[in-house]
Amino acid sequence: MNAGQAHHISDANVATSVEALFKSVDAWQTGHFLLSSGLHSDQYMQCQRILQYPVHGMHLARALATKMLAAGIKPKAVVGPALGAVHLEVFMALAFNEILNAGESPITAEHHNSEHQVRAIFAERAENGQDFVIRRGIELAQGEEVIVVEDVTTTGGSAKRVVDLLTQMGAKTLAVGTIIDRSGGKAKFDQPFFSLEELNLKTYEASACPMCQAGSQPIKPGSSKK
Numbered sequence: 001m002n003a004g005q006a007h008h009i010s011d012a013n014v015a016t017s018v019e020a021l022f023k024s025v026d027a028w029q030t031g032h033f034l035l036s037s038g039l040h041s042d043q044y045m046q047c048q049r050i051l052q053y054p055v056h057g058m059h060l061a062r063a064l065a066t067k068m069l070a071a072g073i074k075p076k077a078v079v080g081p082a083l084g085a086v087h088l089e090v091f092m093a094l095a096f097n098e099i100l101n102a103g104e105s106p107i108t109a110e111h112h113n114s115e116h117q118v119r120a121i122f123a124e125r126a127e128n129g130q131d132f133v134i135r136r137g138i139e140l141a142q143g144e145e146v147i148v149v150e151d152v153t154t155t156g157g158s159a160k161r162v163v164d165l166l167t168q169m170g171a172k173t174l175a176v177g178t179i180i181d182r183s184g185g186k187a188k189f190d191q192p193f194f195s196l197e198e199l200n201l202k203t204y205e206a207s208a209c210p211m212c213q214a215g216s217q218p219i220k221p222g223s224s225k226k
């Protein structure tokens with residue numbers, strides 16, 4: 001990618017521009033991938049290639065937050081499964097703070113009062129590698145209204161586990177949000193589900209993967225250096 005290349009996308013046409021933005025930073029990759037859901041695919045959306053640029057990240061987050069606010073979703077905290085959502089959850093919380101405080105001076109005592117800020121919280125994997133936990137002294141009030149975000153939704157399994165955790169902790173999940181829903185409509189939640197872009201990208205069980213059958217080995221993109 002060209003260092004000086006601009007990737008500005010207009011709010012008017014977010015859906016097609018999300019694709020263009022992904023392609024422009026080579027975040028939409030082809031190969032043979034082992035997804036975090038355990039499924040194999042010949043396509044991978046490496047969101048972190050976009051989210052490494054906070055300007056891009058904030059642009060996507062504002063679009064998603066605007067969509068959620070228009071549906072009456074007004075969270076007190078944004079929670080995401082680590083590591084995939086650690087940037088996104090901050091961008092989303094900032095976007096909500098920005099929009100909800102629009103027109104007001106950002107340097108008022110009220111905005112520095114933590115009660116008036118939308119919080120950004122990450123849930124991390126428990127020792128069993130499956131469940132999630134919220135550590136590091138972060139607390140949730142009983143009935144606190146939160147949303148769960150993840151960058152790309154394949155099956156929604158991680159987001160669902162985070163929703164379960166929040167329910168156990170007494171918080172109320174208002175909605176789930178994602179930049180890319182690549183599940184082809186298969187990811188279902190008990191809460192309203194928002195995405196900026198819906199794609200139907202083929203995934204395979206390992207035992208039925210044609211690329212594996214052709215003798216190729218899948219790579220786990222999150223842990224690869226590519």
Ligand SMILES: [Zn+2]
Pocket residue numbers: 032040041206209210211212213218
């Ligand atoms: Zn495979």
